[in-house]
Amino acid sequence: MGNTPGGMNNPYGFLGKKDDKDKGKDKDKEKKKLESVPISHMGKKKKKNKGTSGHSKLPNVTPNTKCRLKLLKLERIKDYLLLEEEYITNQEQIKSSDDKNYVKLKIDDLRGSPVSVGTLEELIDENHGIIATSVGPEYYVNILSFVDKDLLEPGCSVLLNNKTNSVVGILLDEVDPLVSVMKVEKAPLESYADIGGLESQIQEIKEAVELPLTHPELYEDIGIKPPKGVILYGPPGTGKTLLAKAVANETSATFLRVVGSELIQKYLGDGPKLVREMFKVAEEHAPSIVFIDEIDAVGTKRYEATSGGEREIQRTMLELLNQLDGFDSRGDVKVIMATNRIDSLDPALIRPGRIDRKIQLPNPDTKTKRRIFQIHTSKMTMSPDVDLEEFVMSKDELSGADIKAICTEAGLLALRERR
Template sequence: MVAFDIDRKFGGEESDDVEDVELLKRKINRLTKEVKRLKSELEYWKGEVNKLTNPPLIEATLLDVLPDGRAVVKSSAGPVLVVEVSSRVPKELLKPGISVAVNQRGSTVVDVLKGLEDPYVKAMEVVERPKTRYSDVGGLKQQLEEVREVVELPLKNPEMFKEIGIEPLKGVLLYGPPGCGKTLIARAVAGEVGATFIRVVGSELVNKFIGEGARIVREVFNMARKKAPSIIFIDEIDAIAAKRIEMGTSGEREVQRTLMQLLAELDGFDPLSGVAVIAATNRLDILDPAILRPGRFDRIIYIPPPDKKGRLEILQIHTRNMRMADDVDLEKIAEMTEGATGADLKAIVTEAGYNALRNKRKYVTMEDFLAAVDKVMRKRAGASYRLSPREGAPIQIHTM
């Protein structure tokens, strides 16, 4: 009896020791994993500290590689430098014209920047297609067909031009009074044609730094070539393409440099295959003759104010989703609005809708339209008008 109790006692102690050993092993495994995680976290934070303490790199353009292995680069800050090349950079990647990263402290090329695009130029690409379609353009059927021949046809069917043996036209220039549909046509082309659409405003190409405007023009056309088929739309091109003068300020000379780069891109050594250019201006009379010659803008299309038929088409487009009373006569409104542009007609439709809202109605009446015509046309002409109740036509009372 006593021996049995002793065996049970010692046997119980041995079981407890085994459990303690297993528990310690589990703790060691857990602590080992924790140490590994903490070491990984420590390495991460060391890397972050190095990133914060390392000096920034300078983006530069590689101009040439010298026989001794050094490189000639043009820094984005301005000067041309002769620098060393890090042994980590593969020599076969060093080709003139590429972008490289230069270390500030040692002035050494430490990396090759592949596929680098100027974010300012990249932002000009219209990623989301406009919802405007050709059916949204009224009164400009002939002009729209001419634009489609120059822009859409070469991009969608380039093989047709190869079969005939001619080169497609490079660009089209739209000119005319403000509000007549120049930008609307460009938006319609962007919405219909499945091509990269790059929108540039002429004033965006004017920069206070010497050579910066020309560089932006060059980058825009390079991006268009890379993403061909593509369309470049230059709005208000007269901001950079005005007639050149012999004497002028440094700012005017910089605008002229930008213009010369644009001329070189339109009709230079680098082909514009798969790239179409649309430009718009209100002032054709001040443009430089060099940009108007064939080979640059081959089609110069006048966008006139709409005639009566065109005004009716525009009114029908803008009122197709509008709830109107039976007394609304769009043909009569088109007749009353002689001289109005497409923008004026859109403003008239919008103003008529506001008149209905002011009167707490969910539909628009002819009276709302007459009041809108009176307001918009008076503002446009700079004169006061009143509407004849018998004829419904605007009658001028006095000029401003």
């Protein structure tokens, strides 16, 4: 074959080999192209920031059938355990209630039935005491262990076993129901304007009862003690109760009203106890006014008692005297008594220091009668031919209650004629 022509083994084939000048030209052209194109970030994809690496993610575990069955089995066991706990709790409660009922039955057996009531006179020690009953003498008795010893004190009411007279309980209700009835819940509506006449009596009761309750500093400045009590006396229907209600209304004080006969009780010792509780309630609701109407029922002069009832009345009056003597620390509790027969009262009851002011309420005179008629007829429809002066000038002894009854009867007659 001979020598190959020049350039046959050249990779460029028949074009021949490029020289160095051509190569330099090509490089210059490429540089110019790169320089002519401006550098820009438009059209380039931003690289995404890598989040949490795959190996730190919690895998999503999908339980298979075996895991699901095991979970249901454990939940069923938990339900059984909760049922067992509830059943045990109920059984314990039933058992404790049964024990309590058993203990209660035993205590009831010890107390016995029926249970009598007595008064604790003296506490010897924790397990023994002296009690008194209303139908017999005093007894030295046992105090059972289940009785609350902290509530025991001389004078309290206790429950007694009917056979052995042992103390088996305490009556916690210390206030007699009669005392609650005595307390007037609503303030009296009567005022001094509803009283006809009696100007001097109103002035006296203001000084003795109203001012000490409303302005006690006036008596302190003068250096005297205000009166403890007042007694109103006079014929029936002269305004004794009305005057006491007017004072209670003006002072806005608690008003306790009791009739003297209510303090006389059936059983021994109940009358003095009622007096003590009455003044105790008055002290708790101070300022208060205790109004005892018809005081001559328990406050009559003392003679030698021939029966148990008379002795009980005297004990009640002695307790009343004792309560009146203990008023030094109760300046905001005042006592007003009323009676038609002051001459029958015991001198010890109405002496100065207990009842400091005695106010007489006589039958009204002519001027007072006219004023009382005006008060009771002010809201009535009067006929022009009615002459009240005929009643005012009459010589009959008319009290305030009689005048009110006359006006009421006249209204009823007018109502009957209209029918």
